[in-house]
Each structure stands twice: as C-alpha cells, then as structure tokens.
Amino acid sequence: MVIAGCATAPGQGGQGAWAAAAAVPAAQASQPTPAPQPALLPAQASTVLQESAQLAHYRLANGLEVIVKPDRRAPTAVHMLWVRVGSIDEEDGTSGIAHMLEHMMFKGSAALAPGEFSRRVAELGGQDNAFTNHDYTAYYQQVPASELEVVMALEAERFAHNQWPDEEFTREVEVVKEERRLSIDDQPRAKLYEQLMAATYLASPERRPVIGWMGDIEQYTAEDVRAFYRQWYQPGNAAVVVVGQVQPQQVLRLAERYYGRLAPGALPARKITAEPPQQGLRRIQLHERAEQPVLLMAYKAPPLKNLAQPTAADWDALALMALAGVLSGYDGARLDRALTRGPRRVADQVDASAQLSGRSGNGLFLLSAIPAQGVPMSKLEEALRRSIRGVAEQGVSEAELARVVTQWAASTIYAQDSMFAQAMDLGTDWIEGWPLHANERLLALLRQVTPAQVQAVARRYFSDAALTVAELVPQAAAPASAQGARR
Incomplete structure (x- = not known):
C-alpha cells in the first residue's frame, strides 16, 4: 500500500x-556494515x-x-x-x-x-x-x-x-x-x-x-x-x-x-475510550461533486468476541452475519431481488455487511445503496427499512441460511489457493485473539444459526435509536464562467 x-x-x-x-x-x-549495537x-x-x-x-x-x-x-x-x-x-x-x-x-x-x-x-x-x-x-x-x-x-x-x-x-x-x-x-x-x-x-x-x-x-x-x-x-x-x-x-x-534476541520492552496501557449508548437517530449529508447519490445506514450492533464459547451477544453477532448474507451474500439474495430488479426497482446497487470484529469492542451492521435514476433518497431508505422489517415479521428460510453457509464455505476454500490470504487469516486471528483458523470455527458456528435467531436480531437491533444515516448529495460543477468570476 x-x-x-x-x-x-x-x-x-x-x-x-x-x-x-x-x-x-x-x-x-x-551486507551493509552494521552500526554498533548493544550486546x-x-x-x-x-x-x-x-x-x-x-x-x-x-x-x-x-x-x-x-x-x-x-x-x-x-x-x-x-x-x-x-x-x-x-x-x-x-x-x-x-x-x-x-x-x-x-x-x-x-x-x-x-x-x-x-x-x-x-x-x-x-x-x-x-x-x-x-x-x-x-x-x-x-x-x-x-x-x-x-x-x-x-x-x-x-x-x-x-x-x-x-x-x-x-x-x-x-x-x-x-x-x-x-x-x-x-x-x-x-x-x-x-x-x-x-x-x-x-x-x-x-x-x-x-x-x-x-x-x-x-x-x-x-x-x-x-x-x-x-x-x-x-x-x-x-x-x-x-x-x-x-x-x-x-x-x-x-x-x-x-x-x-x-527475532528471539530482541530485547523485550514494556508496553503502554491501552486506553480505548468506550462509546456511550446512542440515544436517537443521527443523520448527515455530504454535498459533493459526484456522479451518483449514495445512501449509507449504520446500525450499532454487538461485536463478535468469543468463538470458543460464544455468549448470547456472540450468538446475536453470528445471527447478524447470517442476516447480512441472506440480504446480499449471493447473487439473487433478498435485497438484490427486491430493490434492483423488475419495474419497481429503486436501486442500481445495494449491499449489506456486518462489521462485527475489532479491538474497540464495537460492531456495525451497514446497509449501502445507490438509488435508481429518479428515485428519491427517502424512497430508497424506506425500501431498505422495509426489507429489514420483512425479516423481523416473516423471518428467513432454512434454504436461505444454507445458501449463506455454502457461500461462506466456498470463499474459505478458495482462500486456501493463496498463501497471502492464508497468512492474512492467521494474522487477523492473532490480532483478534481468536483461535487460529478461526474461519473453520466460524463456519461451524454459522451452521448452527437458526431462522428464529435471525428473526430475533432483525427485531432487536434495527431501531432508529441505534441508527446513523449518511447521504451523498451530488452537486453540479460550477460553470466555467462562474469559476473565473470567483477568481
């Protein structure tokens, strides 16, 4: 990089x-001549x-x-x-x-x-x-x-x-x-x-x-x-x-x-400020020269911490990962079918992701979308909300979860073709404090996630009190004559 x-x-x-x-x-x-070093x-x-x-x-x-x-x-x-x-x-x-x-x-x-x-x-x-x-x-x-x-x-x-x-x-x-x-x-x-x-x-x-x-x-x-x-x-x-x-x-x-002869040293205390609970909807707009508008919706969610012995919060995080897969984890997933196809399509592009790992102890469930030509941002936002409500009210099928697990298993297998990808997986496992080869354990846990668990997290975590919305509002470039006048 x-x-x-x-x-x-x-x-x-x-x-x-x-x-x-x-x-x-x-x-x-x-070899260059080394500078003098301590013993x-x-x-x-x-x-x-x-x-x-x-x-x-x-x-x-x-x-x-x-x-x-x-x-x-x-x-x-x-x-x-x-x-x-x-x-x-x-x-x-x-x-x-x-x-x-x-x-x-x-x-x-x-x-x-x-x-x-x-x-x-x-x-x-x-x-x-x-x-x-x-x-x-x-x-x-x-x-x-x-x-x-x-x-x-x-x-x-x-x-x-x-x-x-x-x-x-x-x-x-x-x-x-x-x-x-x-x-x-x-x-x-x-x-x-x-x-x-x-x-x-x-x-x-x-x-x-x-x-x-x-x-x-x-x-x-x-x-x-x-x-x-x-x-x-x-x-x-x-x-x-x-x-x-x-x-x-x-x-x-x-x-x-x-490496073994490098002298150990004391590390400073880590002081990572905890995020206070969010208490209401936050909304921002970015007015910028851009070709297309963009909508981002970020919901606070529980992080995935313990793979060896998952807690209730860890099972919620696993269910949210499965939900992200059901929504957009494969071709023809729910958001793709409901929002980007047919005469009533409202989006050119849509995605869901669960960002639930990291040392900060925070998690996010992120929805992102680009509206179709002429579709107001408010209509796109409501369509995304409606998709989450559909899961909360009607749930998901065993077949959808099986498709998510199959996609996850395939990506895990394909990653083994790359030595770099294998090293990345092992390194990130170490950073997280997870068991090495965490993907295998994660896959085993995802196989255990049930439709009822996915429906429960759709009901629990998608309130406005936990939501931040960001909109990219395209701005036209100023006419050349106006730019010249400002100079």
Whole structure:
C-alpha cells in the first residue's frame, strides 16, 4: 500500500537481525556494515503453543509469537510481521500516526538505507508491502522459499532499529497528504464513509480515519512518530506469520536467531475510550461533486468476541452475519431481488455487511445503496427499512441460511489457493485473539444459526435509536464562467 521507510532510536527495542546476519549466506546479497549495537540477549527457550504437521504456533522468550503453516504447492513463502497497534491506539491530535510510521519503516534502519529494504526484496525475486488498519499494522514479503532467511533478517533489523533523518520524514508527510487527497478527499464515496464513522462514534477512536485527518498529518512531528514507534514496536506486541514451502522447526530456528534476541520492552496501557449508548437517530449529508447519490445506514450492533464459547451477544453477532448474507451474500439474495430488479426497482446497487470484529469492542451492521435514476433518497431508505422489517415479521428460510453457509464455505476454500490470504487469516486471528483458523470455527458456528435467531436480531437491533444515516448529495460543477468570476 505504501512506499514506506524505517527508523529507530539507539538502544530502543531489541537487537537487530543484522548483528546476526553472518548466518545469511553472503552470496545471497552483500551486507551493509552494521552500526554498533548493544550486546544481544542470550538465546532462550521458546514455548510451544501448538504444533502439528498442518500448523505450528510458538512464543519466543521475549514475547514475540511465531505462526507457521506449511504449504508445499509452490516453492515460495510469505513472511508477515504483525504489530498489534493501529489507529485506535492513537491519541487525539495525532490521527494517522500509525499509518505514518508504516511509511517510515521503509525509510531506513541502523543497517539499511532509505528504500534499501524493498530493493533487497526485489533483488531476491520477491515483492513486499505494508498496510495499516484500526487494529494493527502489518508488513509482508513473498519470496522464493530458499530466501526466507534473508527477509527474516531484514524485517527483524528494521523492526528493532528503525531510524531516519528528519528530512525523510518531511518528504514522506507530503506523500501521505497526497495519498489522503487521492484516496479520500477526491473520492466522494470514501469521504462519505469517513464522515459516517465520525458521526456514528462520538467517543470511540473508530471515529478517526486510519490515514488521519489532514490537519493532524500536517502537525505531528518526526519525534512524535519516533515516540510512537518506541512505545508500540516491541516483541511482546508482535507476531511473525510464515506460510509456504517451509518446515515449522526450520522457521522457529530462524525466528529465534533473528527475532528471539530482541530485547523485550514494556508496553503502554491501552486506553480505548468506550462509546456511550446512542440515544436517537443521527443523520448527515455530504454535498459533493459526484456522479451518483449514495445512501449509507449504520446500525450499532454487538461485536463478535468469543468463538470458543460464544455468549448470547456472540450468538446475536453470528445471527447478524447470517442476516447480512441472506440480504446480499449471493447473487439473487433478498435485497438484490427486491430493490434492483423488475419495474419497481429503486436501486442500481445495494449491499449489506456486518462489521462485527475489532479491538474497540464495537460492531456495525451497514446497509449501502445507490438509488435508481429518479428515485428519491427517502424512497430508497424506506425500501431498505422495509426489507429489514420483512425479516423481523416473516423471518428467513432454512434454504436461505444454507445458501449463506455454502457461500461462506466456498470463499474459505478458495482462500486456501493463496498463501497471502492464508497468512492474512492467521494474522487477523492473532490480532483478534481468536483461535487460529478461526474461519473453520466460524463456519461451524454459522451452521448452527437458526431462522428464529435471525428473526430475533432483525427485531432487536434495527431501531432508529441505534441508527446513523449518511447521504451523498451530488452537486453540479460550477460553470466555467462562474469559476473565473470567483477568481
């Protein structure tokens, strides 16, 4: 997603992989001379959390976790580093700083020049990237399996010793500002969703955009980013996920060599503000140059927390996931049939989604739609409300739920064709604190959801007291003569 860079303050975090890089065959790449570093921690035993031929999970002595899934269908490997820090861990006035740090992780380390990390990966015949979310920041490389050791050494180095000059930060601020302009400010639908979240949440940090508000991007400093890095980029707050043509014990030995000696550090207390109960309908409009109007309807809903032993709230969340599938989870689902087809169609496009996971403890059920030509927004909104009422009053069929489960099972199976998708699933499971391979457990639970449970959540969670509505109202461009007059 980004062209980011690297930075670290001397003596912070653990000891870098480059101090042990003599183990990497010199023929693979010439090694830069490492900067002087404090002595490495002595090697210590790791803890086996799970180990089988299909999946292994270890915890190193410094707290970093290692998850390995062998997949021998191709001679490649995906290596990911997951850090449990995202935009919900930011403070007001520094929105987007987690994403900014993701960029700066590519800008240098004690042993790597700006841009060298990605160049080295490309020279191995691999690719790399990174992305930031509300809940996490993740870095990945996909390389020939024979080069796994090299990327583990590189990633451990920048994780432990990220550092860069202020001028690199100054340049990257402009890159991030342009990224925000292109992905949010110039995209009416993205801006509408951003404003929906800001209106839906009054206190929760989910009200802030992951990329940050433009004013915050312009005001936080290089030292602010370095301080954020020192706080959160600790071994006990990270996990390495490897999927590919590898052996778990081989990966564990490499992890112990390059990550295992990184010094542990204390993490700050997480202070995520709880969202107070909503007490009435909220409605916003965005007047923007756009080709089509858009309607978003966000209902507060319970999050899915416990897959091992679901509570009543977890079963409600599972039923809401099933409801989203019944409404729009397959071709010809309820919303598609009722709203986009036939002479009475009111929408060109419609969707339902249940956004019920995340460390914030919040959940949303989101309806989105584009009205058909000439259809008033009020008529479209009423059609969506009527679809929910239909479930609340008449329920859903066993056949509809079976179709949802079939679609979910198929998507889970298809994801196994991609090593990257497998690594993403394992990483997000770890971030959520769910059992690894949570999709399999989730599928088993969805099979148990009944029509009565779906009907019950349709009655319970879709009141105006829990609803925020956002409308994109297209505005015509001003005539060229008028624009000239304003100048």
